[in-house]
Amino acid sequence: MKVIETVDAFRDARCRAAEPLGLVPTMGYLHEGHLALVRRARADNRTVAASIFVNPTQFAPTEDLATYPRDMEGDLEKLEREGVDLVFAPDSDAVYPAGFDTYVDVGDVANRLEGQHRPGHFRGVATVVCKLLTIVRPDRAYFGQKDAQQCLVIRKLNADLNLGAEIVVVPTVRDPDGLALSSRNAYLKPEERAAALTLSRSLHLAREMYDDGVRDTEEIRSRMQALIESEPGARLDYVSIADAQTLDEFDAIDRPALVSLAVHVGSVRLIDNALLPSRLGAG
């Protein structure tokens, strides 16, 4: 496994790599969710590249950039064990040199939900993923369904700017109790971790209601809200039941829906989602 820190050196290595090449972009602090992406990339491609880069432009000034968990040594061990060929681990100056001033805005689908609650977040995501896709030029790039809106933003970015990758979305990996894996779970104290189960429980409730034939989103949403509000350690940010492609909010579910939510637990903000009807293993 080769670990490369500069854009030019990565481009050189990429030129010599066997095709097709799959890329797994990450912000490090890797968990089984990331490794599921790597395994899928390993199965699909002759070369697997991963990137480790905590992207400053997708954090608001009030957010947790400085304290975002990092473990480069542990991450490289995990990637090596999974048979990754190339790791791109640039420092911030390599990605954003002095005078950097160009941003990519993906329109409507980026302005809802997380985009509304985290202004500038998807501009930062779209910009760094655009750069990664133009630097790495992967045949396929892998993202987790856990960040459902991010997947939609990246699909749109890739299509609209003709970046030429196939975007592969891999199902969310969960702990046995249902909590979706996230690097930010590392922040949770034990009692907060218990409260955090309210996210997957409320999604489970939504799925049960849907399977029982309920299509009215107000009915589903209010039951989910009540469940979350009954958990004293949790504070709801939003619940959305929306078109799974456009994120247009639904009154009634008559096409595939994305149920997504964001909840504060202690000082941590967690997100999770489910598709209705559920796709096999899609969370």
Added chain:
Amino acid sequence: MKVIETVDAFRDARCRAAEPLGLVPTMGYLHEGHLALVRRARADNRTVAASIFVNPTQFAPTEDLATYPRDMEGDLEKLEREGVDLVFAPDSDAVYPAGFDTYVDVGDVANRLEGQHRPGHFRGVATVVCKLLTIVRPDRAYFGQKDAQQCLVIRKLNADLNLGAEIVVVPTVRDPDGLALSSRNAYLKPEERAAALTLSRSLHLAREMYDDGVRDTEEIRSRMQALIESEPGARLDYVSIADAQTLDEFDAIDRPALVSLAVHVGSVRLIDNALLPSRLGAG
């Protein structure tokens, strides 16, 4: 010479092309200025590609998109004669399919001069050039110094988003009387064409003053303005004397400067520029 109208077909042809590949992006209605780009690309590369696409997103609603001059047949003849290998001539839907919603903003350098007078113009330019560079993946891309700020915007775009092309800027081509070649010159009535010479004359004046040792930009600018105002057929939009890299306006010329101006002549808005000190042949 192969003329290709779709993104996928162009990508296929590009994969089989001999390296290096040079791209000349144009909006068609080709004149000797464009052909100078093609000849330079021909000298530098084994494969030469040109694109012909009148890009709607760089025109404001009030501008001349509908009437922008077009001559596809004549353009293809000229390109064939210059030994171009591949022409990418997509229609608008191939570049901007339904639902297109992603734009690239190059910051500061795009917000001045033309950016101030044509809001959204450089957003459209940066977006379409980003797309062309990601579709064509040229080793080199060629642009004319006539559109000096556009060259700066594209250099920044290419560097900031790691698009990986070498951006080559080719000197402005002029008619024997000094008028910079532009597709929009086709709009000029004979008496307007005479008035249009005020642009190159005022740049010539600036160069003479500079060569005589004048460095005070207010002095140069006011003499240029007076010259332009003495031409009844011309109406000045702006004169700028600015840092040739950042476009920061100068009080005194103590580093390489770009003198640029925009002038309305009849219904036509013309731009031109000169570098001080002049680079060999750079207009």
